[in-house]
Amino acid sequence: MxxxxxxxxxxxxxxxxxxxxxxxxxxxxxxxxxxxxxxxxxxxxxxxxxxxxxxxxxxxxxxxxxxxxxxxxxxxxxxxxxxxxxxxxxxxxxxxxxxxxxxxxxxxxxxxxxxxxxxxxxxxxxxxxxxxxxxxxxxxxxxxxxxxxxxxxxxxxxxxxxxxxxxxxxxxxxxxxxxxxxxxxxxxxxxxxxxxxxxxxxxxxxxxxxxxxxxxxxxxxxxxxxxxxxxxxxxxxxxxxxxxxxxxxxxxxxxxxxxxSGLDAAVINQRLTTGAGQDANAVTTDAVVGPEQLAQLGTGSELDKRVARGEFPSTTYLAFNTTKAPFDNPKVREALSYAINRTSVVNALGGSAVAGPSTTFLPPQKALGYKPYDFFPAGESGDAAKAKEVLAAAGLSNLTIELSHQNDDSEGQGPKVAAAIQDAFKQAGVTVTLNAIDSATYRDVTGKPATQPGLALASWGADWPSGGPFLIPIFDGRQIITAGGSFNLAQYNDPEVNAEIDAINALTDPAAAAARWGALDEKIGKLALVIPLTHEKDVYLYGKNVKNAVPDGWRGTYDLARVSVK
Structure with a gap:
C-alpha cells in the first residue's frame, strides 16, 4: 500500500x-x-x-x-x-x-x-x-x-x-x-x-x-x-x-x-511539545515531527527524551512507463539514474531525519530481503558527466522530457521533490517540464495505462514486512490492470520474473523467502525500470507522561496497545 x-x-x-x-x-x-x-x-x-x-x-x-x-x-x-x-x-x-x-x-x-x-x-x-x-x-x-x-x-x-x-x-x-x-x-x-x-x-x-x-x-x-x-x-x-x-x-x-481528528500537524506537534494539561498524556499516529521540533532534536533538550524514531518500509521513486518514448530506451533510463541527486530529494522531503537515500527498490530492512546494490552510481549529488556520456553514446542529446507529480507536497510526491529532480536532470543536459496533477486524481491518472504519463513520481509501502507485497504489485506483469488501479507503472511483464514470484510465494520459511526477494530486487534493478530515490524514516513526539513509546519494525511508530500514561 x-x-x-x-x-x-x-x-x-x-x-x-x-x-x-x-x-x-x-x-x-x-x-x-x-x-x-x-x-x-x-x-x-x-x-x-x-x-x-x-x-x-x-x-x-x-x-x-x-x-x-x-x-x-x-x-x-x-x-x-x-x-x-x-x-x-x-x-x-x-x-x-x-x-x-x-x-x-x-x-x-x-x-x-x-x-x-x-x-x-x-x-x-x-x-x-x-x-x-x-x-x-x-x-x-x-x-x-x-x-x-x-x-x-x-x-x-x-x-x-x-x-x-x-x-x-x-x-x-x-x-x-x-x-x-x-x-x-x-x-x-x-x-x-x-x-x-x-x-x-x-x-x-x-x-x-x-x-x-x-x-x-x-x-x-x-x-x-x-x-x-x-x-x-x-x-x-x-x-x-x-x-x-x-x-x-x-x-x-x-x-x-x-x-x-482534523487537527493541523503544526498544532499537534506544538501541543505535544508544550505538554500542557491533558496534552501531557497525548500521542499522535499521523503527525510526524515538523521542522520546528526537528531543529530542537539532538541538542540535549527535554524534547529529545520524548521522540520515537522508526522506519516504515516505504520507497519514494521515479516510475518509468517503458511503453512510451524515450523511456522505452534502457539507455535513457540508465542516464537519468546516473543523473539523480538524492541529497536534494532528501532535503526536499525534510532532511535526513525523515528520509534516507535509496539505490534499491527494497528499503534497507532485513525482513524484506534487502540486498545492497547500486548499478548506476550517482554519488551524493548525481553524476551529470556519466549521464551525458551514456546519452551521447546512445545518440541522444538535447533531450526534453515531462515529469508528472502531485500538485501539493502532502504525500512527498509534489512540487518540492519534482523541482529537485528537474534541477538534477538539467545538470545532465536534460530539460524537464513539470506536469502538476491534482493529488485527488493523481492515482487515477497514473494507475491507468491509457492515461499514465511517461515519467511520474510515486511511492510504495509494504502491507507487511516481506519482499512480496513490495515487489509483486510493482513488477509482476499479471498485476497490470488496464481498467485502472495498476501499480505496475513500468508495464513490465517478464514470464521468468512472474514464475520466480510464484516460486518464492510457495516458501513458508521467511528467511529463505527474504533471500530470494532480495535477489529478485537486484535482478530487476539492473533494468532501471524505476529510479529509487529515498526510504522513509519516521519521527513522532509523545507527551510528557507517556511511557513505552517504542517503535517496531512493522509500522515505524508506537503502539497504542502498549503505551501507558500512568
Missing part, C-alpha cells in the same frame, strides 16, 4: 504499530519509574491526529498488523509481534493458537481458535464469526479493504458478500467452532502475515447492521466504542469481556482513549 498523509482511518490512525520489549521493555517516558505492563493500567490517553476517522468497520479498513486504533477494538487470527526492531517484523498468534498449519504446498492453511476469546457482550468468538467477518469484506456495500483474498481464495473472485450471496465462500471451511480452513488457488507462504489484516476480525452475524455496523462495531479487543463521530472524535473505554490472559501482546494500559 502507499504510505500517505491520512484521509481515512485505514491510512491514518491505523498505520501505527509499535512493540515494546515483552515483559516490561524500556522506559521511554520522562518519568524515572520503570515501565511495568502488569501495573501500567490507569489514566486517559489522548490521540491527536490530522486525518479524519471516516470508517470504523473492519471490512472497510485497509490495514495489516492490526493497525493502531483497530488493534484496540479488533483481534485477528494473527497480529504483529509488537516488539521493537527486527523481532517486530514477525507475525504472532492472536485469536488463533499459532501462525497456522500449511498443507498441500501452502495452498491450504488451517487455524485453531483459542478457548478464552469473547466479544464485548460476553459471547464466545467462533470460527464462523471469523469467516463471516471475512465474507463481509467482499460486499460492494463495504469497499476499501485489502484485495488479496479475492485473488487468493479458490473461486472467490466473483463473490459479492453475504448480503447478496448468503451461501458464503466455499473456500473457507469451518468444520467446528474452533477450526477455520482456507483453500487457496496457489501457494502463499505469507498467509500468516495476511491473517493480521482487519478483514480477519470476527463479526457476529446476528449483530451485523450492514453499512451501519461501523456506528458501533462489536469489539473483540481490549477496548470498545463509547462514542464515535465520523471524521471528528472516537472515544474508547475498556471491554470488560476481554481476557488479559488470552492476549499477552496488548498491554491495554489506559482506562480510556480519546481520539480527536
Amino acid at each position: 502507499r504510505r500517505t498523509l491520512p484521509i481515512t482511518l485505514a491510512a491514518t490512525l491505523l498505520t501505527g504499530a509499535l512493540a515494546a520489549c515483552q515483559g516490561g521493555g524500556g522506559d521511554t517516558g520522562s518519568s524515572s519509574a520503570a515501565f511495568d505492563p502488569a501495573t501500567c493500567q490507569g489514566g486517559t490517553l489522548s490521540v491527536l491526529n490530522q486525518g479524519g476517522i471516516n470508517h470504523l468497520d473492519p471490512a472497510r479498513l485497509y490495514t495489516s498488523g492490526g493497525g493502531n486504533i483497530p488493534s484496540l477494538l479488533f483481534r485477528t487470527l494473527t497480529t504483529r509481534n509488537r516488539l521493537e526492531g527486527e523481532a517486530g517484523t514477525k507475525p504472532a498468534p492472536d485469536l488463533a493458537t499459532d501462525l497456522g498449519t500449511p498443507s498441500d504446498g501452502a495452498k491450504t492453511w488451517t487455524y485453531t481458535l483459542r478457548d478464552d476469546i469473547f466479544f464485548e457482550d460476553g459471547t464466545p468468538i467462533t470460527a464462523a464469526d471469523v469467516k463471516y467477518g471475512i465474507e463481509r469484506s467482499f460486499a460492494p456495500e463495504l469497499p476499501g479493504g485489502a484485495p488479496y483474498l479475492r485473488d487468493w481464495l479458490v473461486g472467490a473472485a466473483g463473490y459479492q458478500g453475504p448480503y447478496k450471496q448468503p451461501e458464503g465462500i466455499t473456500a473457507i471451511e469451518t468444520p467446528d467452532a474452533k477450526t477455520i480452513i482456507f483453500k487457496l488457488s496457489k501457494p502463499e507462504g505469507d498467509f500468516p502475515f495476511l491473517a493480521t489484516a482487519t478483514q480477519f476480525a470476527p463479526v457476529p452475524k446476528a449483530r451485523d447492521t450492514g453499512v451501519d455496523y461501523e456506528k458501533h462495531p462489536i469489539s473483540s479487543g481490549p477496548y470498545k466504542v463509547e462514542s464515535y463521530d465520523p471524521k471528528k472524535t472516537l472515544n474508547l473505554v475498556r471491554n470488560e469481556n476481554w481476557k488479559k490472559g488470552s492476549d499477552a501482546l496488548r498491554y491495554a494500559c489506559p482506562d480510556r482513549i480519546e481520539v480527536t
Whole structure:
C-alpha cells in the first residue's frame, strides 16, 4: 500500500504499530519509574491526529498488523509481534493458537481458535464469526479493504458478500467452532502475515447492521466504542469481556482513549511539545515531527527524551512507463539514474531525519530481503558527466522530457521533490517540464495505462514486512490492470520474473523467502525500470507522561496497545 498523509482511518490512525520489549521493555517516558505492563493500567490517553476517522468497520479498513486504533477494538487470527526492531517484523498468534498449519504446498492453511476469546457482550468468538467477518469484506456495500483474498481464495473472485450471496465462500471451511480452513488457488507462504489484516476480525452475524455496523462495531479487543463521530472524535473505554490472559501482546494500559481528528500537524506537534494539561498524556499516529521540533532534536533538550524514531518500509521513486518514448530506451533510463541527486530529494522531503537515500527498490530492512546494490552510481549529488556520456553514446542529446507529480507536497510526491529532480536532470543536459496533477486524481491518472504519463513520481509501502507485497504489485506483469488501479507503472511483464514470484510465494520459511526477494530486487534493478530515490524514516513526539513509546519494525511508530500514561 502507499504510505500517505491520512484521509481515512485505514491510512491514518491505523498505520501505527509499535512493540515494546515483552515483559516490561524500556522506559521511554520522562518519568524515572520503570515501565511495568502488569501495573501500567490507569489514566486517559489522548490521540491527536490530522486525518479524519471516516470508517470504523473492519471490512472497510485497509490495514495489516492490526493497525493502531483497530488493534484496540479488533483481534485477528494473527497480529504483529509488537516488539521493537527486527523481532517486530514477525507475525504472532492472536485469536488463533499459532501462525497456522500449511498443507498441500501452502495452498491450504488451517487455524485453531483459542478457548478464552469473547466479544464485548460476553459471547464466545467462533470460527464462523471469523469467516463471516471475512465474507463481509467482499460486499460492494463495504469497499476499501485489502484485495488479496479475492485473488487468493479458490473461486472467490466473483463473490459479492453475504448480503447478496448468503451461501458464503466455499473456500473457507469451518468444520467446528474452533477450526477455520482456507483453500487457496496457489501457494502463499505469507498467509500468516495476511491473517493480521482487519478483514480477519470476527463479526457476529446476528449483530451485523450492514453499512451501519461501523456506528458501533462489536469489539473483540481490549477496548470498545463509547462514542464515535465520523471524521471528528472516537472515544474508547475498556471491554470488560476481554481476557488479559488470552492476549499477552496488548498491554491495554489506559482506562480510556480519546481520539480527536482534523487537527493541523503544526498544532499537534506544538501541543505535544508544550505538554500542557491533558496534552501531557497525548500521542499522535499521523503527525510526524515538523521542522520546528526537528531543529530542537539532538541538542540535549527535554524534547529529545520524548521522540520515537522508526522506519516504515516505504520507497519514494521515479516510475518509468517503458511503453512510451524515450523511456522505452534502457539507455535513457540508465542516464537519468546516473543523473539523480538524492541529497536534494532528501532535503526536499525534510532532511535526513525523515528520509534516507535509496539505490534499491527494497528499503534497507532485513525482513524484506534487502540486498545492497547500486548499478548506476550517482554519488551524493548525481553524476551529470556519466549521464551525458551514456546519452551521447546512445545518440541522444538535447533531450526534453515531462515529469508528472502531485500538485501539493502532502504525500512527498509534489512540487518540492519534482523541482529537485528537474534541477538534477538539467545538470545532465536534460530539460524537464513539470506536469502538476491534482493529488485527488493523481492515482487515477497514473494507475491507468491509457492515461499514465511517461515519467511520474510515486511511492510504495509494504502491507507487511516481506519482499512480496513490495515487489509483486510493482513488477509482476499479471498485476497490470488496464481498467485502472495498476501499480505496475513500468508495464513490465517478464514470464521468468512472474514464475520466480510464484516460486518464492510457495516458501513458508521467511528467511529463505527474504533471500530470494532480495535477489529478485537486484535482478530487476539492473533494468532501471524505476529510479529509487529515498526510504522513509519516521519521527513522532509523545507527551510528557507517556511511557513505552517504542517503535517496531512493522509500522515505524508506537503502539497504542502498549503505551501507558500512568
